Each structure stands twice: as C-alpha cells, then as structure tokens.
Amino acid sequence: MTPVLEARSLAKTYESRGTKVSGLRTVDLVVERGEFVAVMGPSGCGKSTLLNLLAGLDRPSAGEVWLAGQRIDTLSETALARLRRRKVGFVFQFFNLVPSLTAAENVELPLLLSGQRRRKARRSARELLGELGLADQHAAAPAHLSGGQQQRVAVARALANRPDIVLADEPTGNLDSVAARQVLGLLRRARDQGQTLLLVSHDASVAAAADRVITMRDGLIASESQLDVGRQVSGILAIDEPT
Amino acid sequence: MTRLLFRLAFAGMRTRLVACVLTLAVAGGAVSTIVLTLEVGASGQDPWRQTFDAANGAHVLAFAPSRSDARAVARIPGVTEHGEPTPVATATLRRDSDDDPVQLAGLVSPTVVNQPIVTEGAEPGPTGIMLERSLADALGIDVGTTVEIVANGRSTDLPVLGTAVLPSQSRYPRSTPGLAWVAPAMLERIEPDRSRWRWIEAVRLDDPTQAAAFTQQVAAERSPSADPAEALFFVTWQDQRDEALREAQPIQLILTMFTLLLLVVGFTVVGILVGARVTDQRREIAVLKAAGLTPRQIGVVFAIESLALGAGAAILGFGLGVLLAPQLAEPTAGTMVVAPTVVANPWHLLVAAGVVIPILSVSAFAAARRSTRSTRQALTDAGAAPPSNRLTRLVGRSHLPVSAEVGLKQLLARGRRPLLLGGAIALTGASVVVALSLQATLDAQPSGQASDIPDELPLLVYSLDAVLLVITTTTVVAVAYIMVRERVRDFGVLKAVGLTPRQLTTVLLSGYAVIAAAASLLSVPAGVGLYLALAEMASGTTEDAVVAPWRSLALVPVATLLVVMAASSIPARAAARIPVADALRYE
Amino acid sequence: MRHLFLALLSGGDAHGYELKQALEGEFGTLLPSLNAGQIYTTLARLERDGLVVSRPVAGDGRGKREYQLTVEGRAALAGWIEKPVSGRRLKDEFLMKVVVVASAGLAKPKHLIDGQRREYLQSLRDLNDLLDANGKGPTAELLLEGAILHLKADLSWLDLIEQRLELVEAS
Secondary structure, eight states: OOEEEEEEEEEEEEEEETTEEEEEEEEEEEETTTTTEEOOOOOOOOOOHHHHHHSSSSOOSEEEETTTTEOTTTTHHHHHHHHHHHHHEOOOOSSOOOOOOHHHHHHHHHHTTOOOOHHHHHHHHHHHHHTOOOOTEEEEEEEEGGHHHHHHHHHHHHHHHHOOOEESSSSTTTHHHHHHHHHHHHHHHHHTTTTEEEEEEEEEHHHTTEEEEEEEEEEEEEEEEEESSSOOOOOOOOOOHHH | HHHHHHHHHHHHHOOOOOHHHHHHHHHHHHHHHHHHHHHHHHHHHHHHHHHHHTTTSSSEEEEEHHHHHHHHHHHHEEEEEOOOOOOEEEEEEEEEEEEEEEEEOOOOOOOOSSOOOOEEEEOOOTEOOOHHHHHHHHHTTOOEEEEEEETTTEEEEEEEEEEOOOTTOOOOSSSSSSEEEEOOOHHHHOOGGGGGGGGEEEEEEEEEEGGHHHHHHHHHHOOOSGGGOOOEEEEHHHHHHHHHHHGGGGHHHHHHHHHHHHHHHHHHHHHHHHHHHHHHTTHHHHHHTTTTHHHHHHHHHHHHHHHHHHHHHHHHHHHHHHHHHHHTTTGGGGGGSSHHHHHOOOOHHHHHHHHHHHHHHHHHHHHHHHHOOHHHHHHTTTTOOOOOOOHHHHHHSOOOOHHHHHHHHHEEEEETHHHHHHHHHHHHHHHHHHHHHHHHHHHHHHTOOOSSSOHHHHHHHHHHHHHHHHHHHHHHHHHHHHHHHTTTHHHHHHHHHOOHHHHHHHHHHHHHOOOOOHHHHHHHHHHHHHHHHHEEEEOOOSSSOOOOOHHHHHHHHHHHHHHHHHHHHHHHHHOOOOOOHHHOOOO | OOOHHHHTTTSSSHHHHHHHHHHHHHHHHHHSOEEEHHHHHHHHHHTTTTSSEEETTTTTTTTEEEEOHHHHHHHHHHHHHHHHOOOOOOHHHHHHHHHHHHHHTTOOOHHHHHHHHHHHHHHHHHHHHHHHSSOOOOHHHHHHHHHHHHHHHHHHHHHHHHHHHHHHHOO
C-alpha cells in the first residue's frame, strides 16, 4: 500500500540577509495510513519547516514530497489549495480560526470548499462540534471562546473532511495543561478511528501521545522511537528501605 | 515628556510613508482649494488697478438723461477732471440669425476720463466701429470683418476697426449688453432719435474715497423727479472694481464646494488611516500604555503627527493655490490690460491652515482615542469581531460562493471603516456627477450664445475631480493593503484550509465590491442634489441647470466600481501570493 | 516511611494493617504494593528507637498489636515536619552505563541513547495514559504530573549527553 505521506531527501534553505540558513537538511520520512507520528525537537531544529513542506505550505529547495501517491512539491498554488482542501487538515498553535466566522462556520468552511451542499455541511459541522463537546458554542465568535475551545473547534475543522492526513503544529503550545490534554485526547481519538496524524511539538509529553516519535536536531532526523500502546504502569513512587 | 511624545509621533511617520503621503495629498488639496478661492478673487485686483490707471478711470460715472444734466455733474465741487459727456444708445448687433443687444457709445475725441484702451486695431474713425474686447471674443468677431448694427428698424453695416477695454465695463456676457464705440456722427446716423440717447459723464475727484458721498450729494441737490427716466444714476470706481472681480464668483463657489468635499474626505481618510495604524501598532501602544502613557497622550502623539503633516500640506497647498490662481482668473483678463498676477497673500495661508490643520488633528486624535480607549476594542480590531447581526445572517443565507461569503463577513466585522471608505467613494462619485452636469449645462446652451459660466470652469471641476479621484483611489489601495496586513494570518489559515489564490483574491475583492457598489449608487443622487444646490446658490434658480444625461450618469457607478476593483485588486493579489508558512509566522 | 508512619499515628493509635490501608488509600496503585514484613520491620524499629510503644489488642488471638506515639515520637515527627525535604540528587545509572560501555567499546553510545530515549518516551506515554484514565485523586494526579516533568527533564538531559558526546567525537 502506498504511504499517505512521504518525504524523499527533503531539504530547505532560507535566505536571510544574504546568508543562507539551512532549515532542513536531507530528511527522509514515510508516514503510513492510520499512523500517529510526532516530530519532536528544540525550536529551530527544522520540525515546523518539515511540516510546512509536507503540507505544501512552503516549497522545498531540494527533494520530493508525496501525498497519497501524488507528488505535490511541483504543483501550482491553485492545485495545491485544491489538494489541501480534500486531503489535508490543519491545526496550528495560534490564530487557527477565521475570526469573522462563527465556530460552526469555521468547521463548515472546508466542507463547503470541497463542494458539499450548504445544508449538509451545516449539519455535519454541528454534529462534529457536538461530538467534541462544543454543541452550545456553534454560533459563538472565536473571540468569545477560550483557547482550549478554539483549539477544539480547530480540530473539528481539521477533521471535518476526513482528510487523508491531519497535520498539527504545536497544537497545545498555547494552552493550559487541562485544555492541552483535551486537545490531545481528541487527536488520539481521531487516530483510533483510523485517521492519520502528524504532530509537531517541542514538548516531549505531547509528542509521546503518538505511536512513533521522531526526534529532530539541526535540520536532521536524530532518532526514531516506536512506542507501545497500553503498557501498564505500577509503582512510580519509590519508598525508602527501612533502615 | 513632550519631547518623548514628539519623538514617538515622528518615528511613526517615517515608517508609514504611504499613509503620510496620502494625508499630505488630501490636506494639501484642501488647503490649495481654500487658497485658490481666496486668491482667485484677489489676483484680478492689480490688473484692474493698472487698467483703471491706464484709462484714467472715472471715480464716478454719472448716467444722465440729457447732456445738460450730465454737464451739471461735472460742475459740482470736488471734481478735478472731466471730459465731454459721452452719448450712448442701445442697438442690436446682428450676426446670421442671432441678435445681441449692444450699447453704442459716441466716442468723443479726445476723451479725458475713462478712455477706452485700444487693444487691437484702431479707433472707429468716422465710418467704422470698435468693439469691447470681451464682446468681440465672446461673439467671435475679428478685427477687419464687418458687423451689422440695427436700430430703429434700420440696419447699418460697419467695418470692425479695433477692440478696446474699459475699466468700467466688465466681461461680456456676465455684463450685458456689451459695449461698442462709433463716432458721434455715426451714432446720429444709426439712432437719429436723440430722445433715446443717454449721456455719461465721467469725472475724477480730488478725494476718490469720497466717491459714494459725492454721488449722494449730487442726488440730494437735484430736485427729486417723478419720472424715473429723468433720474440720474451713478457708478463709483469701487462698483466698477467689484463688478470686474465678480468674474471669479462661480469659480469661487465651485472651489468652496470642493474645499468642503476635500475636507470631508480628508477627515475620513485621516480617520481611517490613524485607526488602522493604531490597530497595526497596538502592541507598541500597549507597551506605551503599560509604561504609563494615558490614552489621551497617545491621542496627542497621533495629533502631533497630523499637525506636522497638516503644516507641510498647508505650505504645499498654498504654493499650488497661489500659482494656479492667476490661471483660473484668466477670464477676468478679457476686460483688462494685463494678465492676473500672483498675489500670495500670507493671510490666505493662515486662513487655509487654520481650517485644515485643526480638522486633521481632531480626526487623528479622535481616531486614536477611539482605538486605544479599551482593550476590548483592541481585541475586536485584532480581527475578532463578534459576527452576529442581521446582515451577517443574511449573508449566511445567501447563495454566494464561499469565498465571497467569507469576504463579506470579514467586511461586516469591521463596521466603521467600510462605512468611512464608502463615504469617501460616494463623495468622489458625486463630484464626478457634478462635473458631468456642469458640462451638460454648458453643452445645452445654444451655440454662439455665451454663457454665464466661464469656459475654464468645467476644466477646473474636472481637475478637482481628478484630485479627489487620485486621493480616493490611493485610499482604497492603502486601506486594502492595511486590511491585507491585518489579515495576513487569517489568509494563511484560509489558504491552509484550501482556498486557492483566486478565491483569496475574491475574499478581499468581494468586500470592496459591495462597498463600492453601495457607494457608487449613492453617488448619483448625491451628485445631482449637490449640483442643483450649487446651481441654486450660483444663479438663484435651478431652471437653467441641466443634469447630465442618464447615460453618462449610469456610467458613474460602473466606472467607480471598476476603479475601486482595480485599485484593490493589486493588494488582493499580493495577499494571495504570500506563502502560507510566512503568513502564519507573520506578526 | 518511618516518618509517614509517625504522621499517620499522630491521628490516633492504629495497628499495622490499618497503617497499610491508610497509605494505599492515599496513593493507590502508584505505590509499589507494601508487604506486611516491611510494615512490621519499620514499626519494630520505631519501637526499638523509643518513638512508639505497642500493646496487644485485647481479645485478638493472632497477636495483633496497636501502636501509639511516644513523646519522643512526637518530637521526631515535629522535627520532620519542620525540616524541608532535601532536593533530589541524581542517582542515574544511564550516564555511567554510557561512559563505561563506550570506553570499553562494547556498544555505540548512540545506540544506548536511542534505546534510553525510547524508554523515557514510552514511560511518558504510559504516565499520560494513566493520567487520562478517570478516577484519579488529586494527590495521584500531582504525583503523576511530577513524574512526567522529571521524565521530560531526563529526555532533555539525554539530548545534552548526545550533543556533548558528538562534540567529544568531533574534536
């Protein structure tokens, strides 16, 4: 089966005041359908650059990006936009929602863009928001929602079209720990329903929510760890031996 | 503290070139129209003086029913100089089928006071005729041709031997009938009935300032007569001057209207720009507030900036107005020996600056105060307006493409700014309608019949329209850029969600399309109303005013829409091209 | 554990089994299961040091004893309450393992580090799962979050070790 997402010798150099800064140096990555992959690393390690390239939000300096069996780094802006609206969902750290649209309208947006009927889109958006515990907030303006609620709406929007892959860039970066856990829980649930996810975070405990954690450093993949699901823990407290 | 405020104000100025240039343009435009209004009137003063001196102008002209009555005036104490009374009779100047009334004056040689100054050709001699220059110009009669003069049912053909000007005769056709000179013997031949003659005695006084008192004295000494035909009638040198300078009146009226338009547009534009800047710099302002600046002081920072811009604009506009005024006063030159001159009265600068600068500063101060007063406001300005009202719901129910719907909602979330922008667009459209109607009124005049409106007027109006158009278009572009800058991150999100560059352009343009459509539709009735009000003010009646034909009126909204679309499509395209990755990082 | 027992006894006399139940009630499964031997050894030592006294429970055939705080015991408890807990010192086997194994050429440090990172991440994940599971008391949650923070620090330290080793190799 073709992988959902594949990066082949991907590289990106930025030009900053005449000097070249390499954001990404030769990265190879394969994400299979149904996988939940996290990319972790300190800021500036190239993880956001990688995500942007994989999503076609930025153009690579070298290498190829394949999304659902199609090479996308050579596509036009318009073709990329069309591809994104059907195949990619996004969750960002900040300013995820279009402020002049209500929560429900934000969720409807990708549905309408991919050609769904307005009425049907509206119904699906309501349903999705209800599933994420936001049934009462569907008509609210983003500005009137808490950060956690906004981010949950953003997750709903990313999932609305059942895209091939959902990309999340520091989705919990701006949230308190309770809200962060809620958002991560939503992502995990999506994965359990067969959704492919790629998450980028500098926070190890967020990255550890994934099945596979990729650590990046200096624009390169430093290591990969496959994690097990459902390992039981007991006794994290250690008690001194009696003396 | 004050120094700090000043430095903040000027630091802002350097980084906002477009906004500053716009403010400068609109304020400069307003100043120059004010200065023009004042200077146009003044620029004819000196030429008239020169004409008066060259003609040995009359301090008092007395119109008398008989030669003896005229002579009596010359004998009154205070008169230092006088000539023989001049006989005048009314006749008709016939060209093809058109008749124009004309005053024929018997040219008594040598005329001592109020001598016609020959500008072309020669005096009429025993067999010819000499026309007042503006009459000749208006009717298109050249020296060397022959004219037909009709009086008492008899027609006489006379060769035009020359043209002349006279300080007491203002421009034809504003002053009708026109004036022409023939030899007294010829006058006798054309109008043998002497009872139809009137006599003019032109006198100079030892104290010209007493001209009005002199006329009263003469009138008092003469026994009141029951027959109005027997009455004496006087024109002082001040009357002559005022009449000559009244030429600038329609121009002044138009200029005043445009001054008002420019001030309103300027107030709006400055309000928009300052409001946008406050939004743009809200972080900086928050820091300033945290550092202890009150909202009032922040308002002062912006007011100082506008003050400086206003001062610059005043000087620029003054220069422009002073230089343009003589050109606009050109029609007055038809009756004078020299062209209008540059006056550059510093009082005019003060008056203009005194009007424009406070308006600018108040607009800036108010906009800054409004935008900084509450943090809630900052939140909404940051793009988080609650999008719940009847209009938004209406948009939601409409069957527009998604991108247009998003664009309209973004626009509605803004409230004030589109309203202001729409106002500016509507005013500009209205001013174009005024210009078109003015042109139509001129075109509606029968050919050859000179109108009350100087030919230069439509040109002036078109130029002022162009100024307004440039200002409004630039504002549209600037506001579109501001909007793009404010919404870069939103565009990033929209793009990530899957809007194509074309759809993003639609998002931006649809908002402007609606503003422009509403504003341009409004501009037609507004313009017609404005024009009729103007005509009423100018001639006391709207009877002669012709509104531009509906076909050209219909073009105004279409053209407005196209211009606005074209202007805002540049920033819209730029926005659509911003890479998403950069847009999302944008601060 | 000695001081924990003293603290528990300050609320009233109790026998060993009651103390075990009280601890388990507070910390649940987070505590490795306590065996009776550990508890009675600890109590015996407390009695030996004169901090508690015990007496047999009346009418209990199995020799169950009830413990009571002495004046010295209260003093020792008060001292413990007053004294801050000293900061955790590193007791890390991993660094020594890397250093020794690498210098002996038994394995590549990178291999060890990758394995260790996976272990830490796995632990993080397990703890997160535990945290997500419902029915945790606030104490347990705090303990879990503390453990997560420590693990994150361990991961960062791992990165640091890796970078330093690369630097050493490069030079």
